[in-house]
Amino acid sequence: xAKPPLVLQTTTLWxxxxxxxxxxxxxxxxxxxxxxxxxIWNLLSRYTHKGETVVDPMAGxxxxxxxxxxxxxxxxxxxxxxxxxxxxxxxxxxxxxxNAFADFVFVDxxxxxxxAYSDEPACIGRLDAAxxxxxxxxxxxxxxxxxxxxPGRYMxxxxxxxxxxxxxxxxxxxxxxxxxxxxxxxxxxxCVVRRNAKLKRNHWHTAAIExxxxxxxxxxxxxxxxxPAKKSLATMDRRDKAEIRQHILDRTPAKAPAKQGxxxxxxxxxxxxxxxx
Ligand SMILES: C[S@@+](CC[C@H](N)C(=O)[O-])C[C@H]1O[C@@H](n2cnc3c(N)ncnc32)[C@H](O)[C@@H]1O
Numbered sequence: 001x002a003k004p005p006l007v008l009q010t011t012t013l014w015x016x017x018x019x020x021x022x023x024x025x026x027x028x029x030x031x032x033x034x035x036x037x038x039x040i041w042n043l044l045s046r047y048t049h050k051g052e053t054v055v056d057p058m059a060g061x062x063x064x065x066x067x068x069x070x071x072x073x074x075x076x077x078x079x080x081x082x083x084x085x086x087x088x089x090x091x092x093x094x095x096x097x098x099n100a101f102a103d104f105v106f107v108d109x110x111x112x113x114x115x116a117y118s119d120e121p122a123c124i125g126r127l128d129a130a131x132x133x134x135x136x137x138x139x140x141x142x143x144x145x146x147x148x149x150x151p152g153r154y155m156x157x158x159x160x161x162x163x164x165x166x167x168x169x170x171x172x173x174x175x176x177x178x179x180x181x182x183x184x185x186x187x188x189x190x191c192v193v194r195r196n197a198k199l200k201r202n203h204w205h206t207a208a209i210e211x212x213x214x215x216x217x218x219x220x221x222x223x224x225x226x227x228p229a230k231k232s233l234a235t236m237d238r239r240d241k242a243e244i245r246q247h248i249l250d251r252t253p254a255k256a257p258a259k260q261g262x263x264x265x266x267x268x269x270x271x272x273x274x275x276x277x
Contacts, residue, residue: 007251009042014221015193026070027063031083033115034060035108035158039192039221040067043106045247046239047154047223048073052103055148057092057141058124059083060117064106076102081118091122093140097148105145105155109138111172112162129162129170139179146183152228154187160194160219165211173220184224192219 006021016038020026026037040063048054050072056064059077062084068075076097078090090096092107110117110125112134117125124141127134145155157180162170177189194217198204208215 005251006038006041008045008247009190012188013191013193014039014042015195017195019195022070026066028061028083031061033108033110033117035063035106036192036195037063037067039158040064040106041071043154043156043221043223044068044071044073044104047156048104049240053101054104054106055095055097055102056106057090057095057145058107058109059087060108062087080120080122080124092124093137093144095144095148099147100150101148103150103153105149106158107141107145107155108158109141109176111160112170114162114164129172129175130168134172135175135179138176142176142179142183146226149226151226154223154225155184156224157222158192158219159222160216163213163216165207165213173222177220177222180222180224184226187223187225190221190223192221194218 003018003021004016006016016036018038019029019034019036021038021041026040027034044054044067048071052073054064054068054073054075056075056077057079059065059079060083062077065075065077065086077087078092078095079087080089080091082089088096092109110123110127112129113125113127115125117123124134124137127137129135142157149155157176159173159176161173177186180186199215199217204215
């Protein structure tokens with residue numbers, strides 16, 4: 001199936017039918033837990049300009065790096081268990097960058113222990129989200145993101161709540177949003193439709209009905225802004241008009257030329273005349 005063109009999402013419900021856009025892939029299709037690349041494409045298109053620096057402190061298979069390259073942004077990726085050569089080893093709780101370095105930060109952290117990313121003892125994916133340790137670790141990650149982000153600029157965190165059959169539901173999204181709000185100004189909360197392969201299997205849906213629980217149908221995308229430094233003009237609230245016009249033109253299907261000499265057809269209906277008694 002041909003993939004639909006990428007467009008800037010304009011509501012708080014984001015959806016795209018593929019993990020990757022275009023004729024190439026972004027990140028690695030076999031990497032469990034990779035972020036759908038259209039999410040990062042939309043964020044970088046809106047909140048960064050060409051040549052600016054994007055950081056992903058939990059870069060996984062490198063989706064952020066690939067999208068940044070497509071959009072001509074510079075990108076730095078770190079991970080506790082680097083998956084490719086252009087990702088440096090670092091703990092997201094201690095990012096090796098100076099203060100106020102990044103123009104944008106994207107992060108898609110582990111959501112509890114659902115995926116075994118690596119054997120690294122410092123992997124946050126080894127911490128159960130029901131424990132205080134997960135929240136503590138994520139609070140440190142968020143503090144680091146705040147430190148490396150330039151004032152007045154944006155960050156986004158992509159996350160799902162956690163539910164395992166037979167254990168209590170954990171609203172990770174809501175909990176992480178609470179942590180983010182302590183440091184950043186909320187810009188918006190986006191619901192991203194999940195389209196993972198598991199959701200296509202009928203028996204998962206049957207089990208959800210029989211067990212009276214719900215499958216995860218969406219991920220949260222929290223978009224936050226770091227308060228501008230006093231007297232700083234480093235805000236990005238409006239997009240460049242020419243850039244937006246070009247974006248719309250690039251995605252507007254060409255209209256078929258109008259037929260010459262076209263006249264509306266007569267339908268044969270007579271106009272109602274004056275009412276006669
Ligand atoms: C959901 S995946 C990120 C997926 C990535 N956005 C992609 O598209 O491939 C979460 C990543 O967090 C990494 N991670 C876990 N604990 C970490 C830590 N303490 N510091 C840095 N990275 C960590 C894992 O190794 C994993 O690659």
